[in-house]
Amino acid sequence: MELIWAQQRLTLEEDGKIFLSSDREAPMLYVGRGQEDVKMYRGNFKIDDYVIEREPLYLTDVTETQDDFVLDFSGRIKARIVVGEHSCDISFEQLDPRINRFWLRVPAEADEKCYGCGEQMSYFNLRGRVFPLWTSEPGVGRDKSTYLTWRCDVDSMSGGDYYNTNFPEPTFVSTRKYFLHADDTAYAVFDFRHDDFHELQFWDVPAAIHIGTADTYIGLVEKLTDLLGRQPELPDWIYDGVILGLQGGTDRMMELTKKSVKAGILVNGLWIQDWEGKRVTSFGDRLQWDWRWNEERYPRLPETMAQLKEQGIRILAYANPYLVNDGLLFKEGEEKGYYVKNAQGETYLIDFGEFYCGGVDLTNPDAFNWFKEILKREMIEFGISGWMADFGEYLPTDCYLYNGVPAMIEHNRWPARWAQCNYEALKETGKLGEVVYFMRAGGTGSQKYCTLLWAGDQSVDFTIHDGLISVVSGALSAGMTGCGLTHSDIGGYTSLYDNIRTKELFERWADMAVFTAVMRTHEGNRPATNFQYYEDEETMAVFARQSRIHAALKPYLKKLVRINAEKGTPVQRPLFMHYEDDPVCYDIQTSYLLGPDVLVAPVYTKGAKERELYLPNDEWIGLWTGKAYQGGNVTVPAPIGYPPVFYRKNSEDAALFEEIGRTFGKR
Numbered sequence: 001m002e003l004i005w006a007q008q009r010l011t012l013e014e015d016g017k018i019f020l021s022s023d024r025e026a027p028m029l030y031v032g033r034g035q036e037d038v039k040m041y042r043g044n045f046k047i048d049d050y051v052i053e054r055e056p057l058y059l060t061d062v063t064e065t066q067d068d069f070v071l072d073f074s075g076r077i078k079a080r081i082v083v084g085e086h087s088c089d090i091s092f093e094q095l096d097p098r099i100n101r102f103w104l105r106v107p108a109e110a111d112e113k114c115y116g117c118g119e120q121m122s123y124f125n126l127r128g129r130v131f132p133l134w135t136s137e138p139g140v141g142r143d144k145s146t147y148l149t150w151r152c153d154v155d156s157m158s159g160g161d162y163y164n165t166n167f168p169e170p171t172f173v174s175t176r177k178y179f180l181h182a183d184d185t186a187y188a189v190f191d192f193r194h195d196d197f198h199e200l201q202f203w204d205v206p207a208a209i210h211i212g213t214a215d216t217y218i219g220l221v222e223k224l225t226d227l228l229g230r231q232p233e234l235p236d237w238i239y240d241g242v243i244l245g246l247q248g249g250t251d252r253m254m255e256l257t258k259k260s261v262k263a264g265i266l267v268n269g270l271w272i273q274d275w276e277g278k279r280v281t282s283f284g285d286r287l288q289w290d291w292r293w294n295e296e297r298y299p300r301l302p303e304t305m306a307q308l309k310e311q312g313i314r315i316l317a318y319a320n321p322y323l324v325n326d327g328l329l330f331k332e333g334e335e336k337g338y339y340v341k342n343a344q345g346e347t348y349l350i351d352f353g354e355f356y357c358g359g360v361d362l363t364n365p366d367a368f369n370w371f372k373e374i375l376k377r378e379m380i381e382f383g384i385s386g387w388m389a390d391f392g393e394y395l396p397t398d399c400y401l402y403n404g405v406p407a408m409i410e411h412n413r414w415p416a417r418w419a420q421c422n423y424e425a426l427k428e429t430g431k432l433g434e435v436v437y438f439m440r441a442g443g444t445g446s447q448k449y450c451t452l453l454w455a456g457d458q459s460v461d462f463t464i465h466d467g468l469i470s471v472v473s474g475a476l477s478a479g480m481t482g483c484g485l486t487h488s489d490i491g492g493y494t495s496l497y498d499n500i501r502t503k504e505l506f507e508r509w510a511d512m513a514v515f516t517a518v519m520r521t522h523e524g525n526r527p528a529t530n531f532q533y534y535e536d537e538e539t540m541a542v543f544a545r546q547s548r549i550h551a552a553l554k555p556y557l558k559k560l561v562r563i564n565a566e567k568g569t570p571v572q573r574p575l576f577m578h579y580e581d582d583p584v585c586y587d588i589q590t591s592y593l594l595g596p597d598v599l600v601a602p603v604y605t606k607g608a609k610e611r612e613l614y615l616p617n618d619e620w621i622g623l624w625t626g627k628a629y630q631g632g633n634v635t636v637p638a639p640i641g642y643p644p645v646f647y648r649k650n651s652e653d654a655a656l657f658e659e660i661g662r663t664f665g666k667r
Contacts (some may be wrong), residue, residue, distance in 0.1 A: 001213065003069055003083050005062045010071070012081075012088055012211070018107050019088070019178060019211055027056040029073050030103035031096070036187070036203065036408070038397045041157045042353050043137035047187065049203075051101065077102075077205065087212045087223075094205040102202045104209065110195040112176055113586050115574070117190055118169035118442065119453070119486075120477040121470040122162035124574070124589035126172065126192045133168035133188040135393045135412050135441055138456055140494050142465040151497050162465060166393055166456050167442030168412065170200070171224070173480045175586065177215065179224045183208040185412040185443065204409065217577045218569055225482045225568025229448025233565045234485065234517065235385075235434050237314060239554040241266030242547045243520040245489070247274040247285075247527075250298045256534050257313070263537075264544035266551050270308070271520060272298070273318040273388060281354040284495070284525035289357055290327025291319045292378050305383050314385035316436075319375065321418045322357035322391060325349060329374065330358055338367035340399040340407075348399045359395060362417040363410065364402035375425040385435055388454070392418040392441030416445025423449040438487070438518075446483055447568075452518065453478060453486035460492035460501035460530060462606045467492065468509050469604035473589045475516070475572040484570025485561065488513065489522035491531070501530035504606065504640070507542055511643040512602035514550045515594050517557060517571045542641050545664060552660050556653050560595040571595065579616035588614060597651035598623075601644040611638040619649035623657060624665035642666065 001014040010028075012020035022028035032054035039046040057073035071079040076096040082089045114126045122142060123129060139160010141149030153159035170182035172190065182188070184206035191199040210227060214220040244260060244267055246253045253272055260267055277288030277297055288294065293301060305315045323330040333339055339347040339358035349356040361367045379387060392415035397407045419439060426432040438452040446453070455471040462468055471488040478486055490513050491506040501524060510533075513519045524530045533539045560571045573593040575585035591601040591613055599620065601613040617631040623645040636644050642665075647657040661667060 001083055001086055001088055003081055003088070005069075008059075010059055010062070012083070014086065014213055017176060017178075021107050022059055024058060026105070027058055028105045029057040029077060030054055030105075031057055031076060031099045031205075032101040033098060034101045034203070038408075039157075040396055042351055043391075043394045044139065044157045044160070045134060045136045046157060047132070047134065054101065054103070086214065087210070090209045090211075091207065092205050092209075099205060100203060102205050104200045104202075106180065106198045106200065108192075108194065108197050109176065112174055114172045114174050114192050114198070115480040116169070116172040116179075116477055118171070118478065118481055119165050119167035119455070119474045119483075120163070121165060121455070121474045122465045124473045124476050125587055126190070128193055129162070130189060130191045130193055131163045131168075133170055133190060133412070135166060135168055135415055135443060136164055137393060138166055138466075139164045140459060140466065140496060141463070143463065146463070148459070148497060148499055160466075166440045167415070167446065167453070167478065167483075169443050169481050170202075171444070171481050173217070173220055173224070177217075177220065178211055178213045179220050181210045181224065181227065181444075182206045183210065183444075186409050187412070217580065218567075221480065221482065221569060222567045225447055228444065228482045230565055230568050231447060231483065231485050232432060232451060234452065234561050235436055236558075237268055237312070237385075238436060238518055239268075239551065239557055240312060241268040241519070241551050242543075243269035243271050243316060243518070245271045245273065245520060245522040247272055247278075247523060250300055250304055253298075254304065257308075259534055260540070263540040264548075265540065266544075266547040267313050269314040269316050269385065271316040271386075271388070275301070275317045279355065283353055285527065286353070286355070287318060288327065289320065289322055289324035289352075289355070290329050291323070291374060292329065293382060302383065315383070316386035316388075317379060317384045318388045318390065319379065320389065320391040321360050321362065321371065321421070322350065322352065322394070323360070324355055324357050333358060333360065333367070333370070336366070336370065338364060338370055340395070340401055342399065345400075348396060350394055350396060352394070359399070361402050362414065362421060363405065367402070368417075368421060372421050372425050372428075375422060376429055380425060380429050380431055380435060387437050389418065389422045389437040389439045392439065412443050413445075415439070415441035415443045416449060419446055419449035423451070426451075442478075442483065450483065451485070453483055454520070455486060455488040457493040458488065459499060460495050460505060460524060461499055462505065462604055467604070468505065468512065469590055469602060472512075472572070472592055472602065475570075476574050476589060476592060479570025479572060480574070482568055484564040484568065484572070485517050486572070487516050487518040487520060489524075490520065491522065491524065493522050493524050495524050495526045495530050503531050503536060503539055506531055506533060507539060507640045508603050508643075510543055510546050511641065512600070514546050515553075515598065515600040515643075515645060517561060519547065519550050545641060549660060549664050552656075552663070556595065556598075556656060575599070575614075575616055579618075582616045584614055585616055597648045597653055598657070599646045603638045603643055608638060610635055611644050613644055615646065620646040621649050621654075621657070621661075622646055623661045624667075626658075626661055626665070626667050
């Protein structure tokens with residue numbers, strides 16, 4: 001890669017490809033000033049911007065040293081550029097303090113495709129759309145043409161749109177074989193709608209931009225995770241079946257566990273999110289946000305945990321970085337002054353839906369360590385083997401923080417701070433690799449500090465933007481951003497306005513979950529009115545078989561997870577990652593590769609009995625039937641329990657797949 005300054009034009013080039021370009025006719029930098037208007041309601045944000053001024057910057061001076069180039073843009077921005085063999089790092093210095101809007105234009109090609117920007121649930125290929133990058137509730141329905149989204153918008157500003165996500169990140173990978181990552185946490189807007197350039201907007205001046213190239217997409221993600229970090233390996237026990245999401249107290253938990261085991265379901269964990277108590281709201285069952293064992297709700301829990309562990313079943317719990325103002329831990333934090341503040345210097349009470357919480361100020365080292373000790377004492381030392389490390393998106397933009405940084409800058413950094421708190425708790429207790437936590441919120445830093453993603457609170461339906469298949473797009477985009485370990489709530493979570501989980505939806509979701517890193521159920525926000533697997537003998541039999549297929553995949557899954565930890569290659573991969581010369585693969589987001597050798601095409605249409613899909617040119621074997629395929633468009637039967645899954649005939653793990661097919665298939 002080289003930086004060329006000639007005839008008043010600056011270009012960053014490699015092998016004829018131009019990655020940056022600036023001249024008088026087409027400057028690459030624009031700056032200006034803007035005034036935002038931000039409204040938040042229970043983690044949902046409405047953000048508008050009034051741009052007061054915007055003007056192009058011209059390159060007025062270039063100084064080359066032995067190690068770098070120093071560029072002066074109109075006396076308002078200075079850039080220092082360090083060029084490597086296949087990389088470029090650009091750091092920016094703001095010379096004009098009035099600037100609070102910054103635009104970077106990156107050369108593009110009309111047929112180029114782009115992926116990443118964190119976890120994007122609606123569209124895997126970002127091209128042709130604009131993506132505001134801001135961590136928030138993702139919304140319910142996320143499709144402005146539907147009644148559900150409209151109703152949620154009207155009632156609680158919570159309908160969402162295609163770009164709303166728990167996990168945004170200013171990072172993308174291009175089919176021009178490069179990645180671009182911005183070292184910045186301000187509100188950003190990545191615009192991929194133009195044929196000849198991408199425009200990246202930031203609501204401050206980024207600290208740096210990093211660009212890297214490679215010959216393959218696997219190589220690109222490896223370089224990207226060299227920069228950002230990588231997720232550690234999962235505990236060995238997590239592959240040995242399914243984690244059941246149960247609640248309601250010790251007796252109910254044990255009753256449903258015995259019923260599930262008797263039905264043949266392989267159970268490796270019980271996730272009891274209400275271990276700390278429960279409260280009921282109009283949204284549904286919620287939790288008592290005071291992260292301590294509730295002995296009244298879960299009597300004999302320590303003894304029960306020990307008994308279950310002897311059977312190979314772990315207990316998992318729940319926590320988040322907020323404490324309800326009627327809890328004991330809140331009182332302790334309040335006395336120490338450990339919460340984010342309002343304009344009056346008092347604890348900022350955040351509305352979470354009919355109850356209010358203090359947000360632990362993770363920029364305060366004492367508060368950070370205090371909460372980390374709570375995780376150690378109340379969960380790890382108590383014997384919990386994992387937990388949902390929920391939320392992270394709710395930092396209000398009008399709060400005041402210990403470190404003095406504006407909340408508009410810290411907001412997108414908050415999920416990574418929260419992840420780091422959990423990570424250090426495991427690291428310092430020696431439990432990393434044995435205990436796991438899973439998060440929905442993310443951003444730069446999640447690659448190193450988040451042991452496992454989950455896809456968030458999908459609707460309990462088959463909709464494209466917020467239902468079953470949306471988690472595939474989420475997994476693929478997160479993987480291209482460097483987070484390759486993810487899973488989802490089997491059956492979805494959010495049930496509102498007569499949108500109710502059905503038996504078919506649960507079974508189809510479980511069909512897909514078999515072929516992900518982790519299987520875990522959730523009873524949802526309204527358990528009593530939604531289908532639960534343990535209510536139906538037929539479903540329990542199907543689920544038992546599904547849990548056993550997942551456990552049989554353990555050797556293959558462990559290998560994929562290890563590769564993710566070593567090189568950053570995701571467990572769930574887009575088809576083009578291994579079939580770069582096949583143009584059809586670049587727009588597929590309803591199928592994926594599980595590692596290099598297994599192609600999974602989940603059934604995501606209500607009432608479907610078969611599925612049409614595309615196989616790249618290779619020798620494929622149908623997992624359930626043993627039938628051979630050569631590639632192209634195929635239509636295959638897809639009864640419940642037998643989703644379209646194929647493996648490469650020449651895979652080094654073909655014997656494992658053949659054995660699974662013989663044991664569980666229709667041969």
